[in-house]
Amino acid sequence: MTRVLVFDSGVGGLSIVRSIENQAPHIIVDYAADAGFFPYGLKTDEELQARLPMLCEALIQEAKPDIFVMACNTASTLALEGVRARVNIPVVGTVPAIKPAAALTTSGVIGVLATPGTIRRSYLDKLEHEYAANITVLRHGTSGLVELAERYVRGEALSQAAFDTVIAPLFQMENGHRIDVLVLACTHFPLVRSQIEKACPEHVMHIIDTGEAIAKQVLRLSSGEKENKHSPDRRVLLTGGKANRKAYAPVLEKFGFTKVNTLDL
Known part of the structure; x- marks a missing residue:
C-alpha cells in the first residue's frame, strides 16, 4: 500500500489531503506542517531556499513515505527542484492552475489569488508566458486570506465581510470587472471556498x-x-513545539489525524 506525505507551511495542505483521500481512499496519507516557520508568504526567498530542502529531506527520513507532496505554491515555486535533488522518492509540486484557467476563460481575463510570495515569483511569469500569452492575468497577493483560512479551519467565527475586504482589491484592478475565471493559487484557499x-x-x-x-x-x-512496510496509522509531523501541537490539534482531528509528533527543525 502506498504511503504519501503531504507537506505545507500550515493547514492549507489539508485541502490536498482531502482531494487525495476522495480519489484514493486506499492510500495512506500522512501530513507535515512547518508551523514553526509559518507563514511562508511573508518570508524572503533566501530564507525559504535555505530551509526547505533540508526540512523536507528530514521529514521524509522521519515519515518514510513512498511519495512526497509539496502542497504549497510558495514552497514549490522556490524549492521544488532543490528538494527533488536531495531525496530518492517522487516529489509532486503545487503550481498555480494558469493553464486550465486560460483554457476556460471566455472574457480573456483571469484572476489569481495567491500569497504575496507566489505573486512576485518569476515562476508565475513563466506559466503566464507559456500558457496564457494572449490572456490578461490579474494577480492579487494576500497574506490576510491565508490567516483567515487558518482561523476559520480552527473553528473561529469570522464574518463574510472579512473575506470580502481581502479579496476586493483583485476586482478593483483595471479589467477586474472582466474576470470570469479565478485561480486559487494557495492550498489554504479551498478550505474557505464558500466564503471566496x-x-x-x-x-x-x-x-x-x-x-x-x-x-x-x-x-x-x-x-x-506495493506491500506497505509501515504502520497504517496516519500521523502528523509539526515543527514549532508543543504550543503549535495544541493549537493544531482541533483542526487535525477534523481531518482524522489524532497522532501528532513535534520535531525540532
Whole structure:
C-alpha cells in the first residue's frame, strides 16, 4: 500500500489531503506542517531556499513515505527542484492552475489569488508566458486570506465581510470587472471556498484550484501498489513545539489525524 506525505507551511495542505483521500481512499496519507516557520508568504526567498530542502529531506527520513507532496505554491515555486535533488522518492509540486484557467476563460481575463510570495515569483511569469500569452492575468497577493483560512479551519467565527475586504482589491484592478475565471493559487484557499465564492462578483463563472490535479498525479505515481512496510496509522509531523501541537490539534482531528509528533527543525 502506498504511503504519501503531504507537506505545507500550515493547514492549507489539508485541502490536498482531502482531494487525495476522495480519489484514493486506499492510500495512506500522512501530513507535515512547518508551523514553526509559518507563514511562508511573508518570508524572503533566501530564507525559504535555505530551509526547505533540508526540512523536507528530514521529514521524509522521519515519515518514510513512498511519495512526497509539496502542497504549497510558495514552497514549490522556490524549492521544488532543490528538494527533488536531495531525496530518492517522487516529489509532486503545487503550481498555480494558469493553464486550465486560460483554457476556460471566455472574457480573456483571469484572476489569481495567491500569497504575496507566489505573486512576485518569476515562476508565475513563466506559466503566464507559456500558457496564457494572449490572456490578461490579474494577480492579487494576500497574506490576510491565508490567516483567515487558518482561523476559520480552527473553528473561529469570522464574518463574510472579512473575506470580502481581502479579496476586493483583485476586482478593483483595471479589467477586474472582466474576470470570469479565478485561480486559487494557495492550498489554504479551498478550505474557505464558500466564503471566496460569496466574495466574488457575478461575472466570475469558474473558481479552480490544483487539488484534483495533484490527487491524479499521486494516483499515477502509486500505480502498481506495493506491500506497505509501515504502520497504517496516519500521523502528523509539526515543527514549532508543543504550543503549535495544541493549537493544531482541533483542526487535525477534523481531518482524522489524532497522532501528532513535534520535531525540532
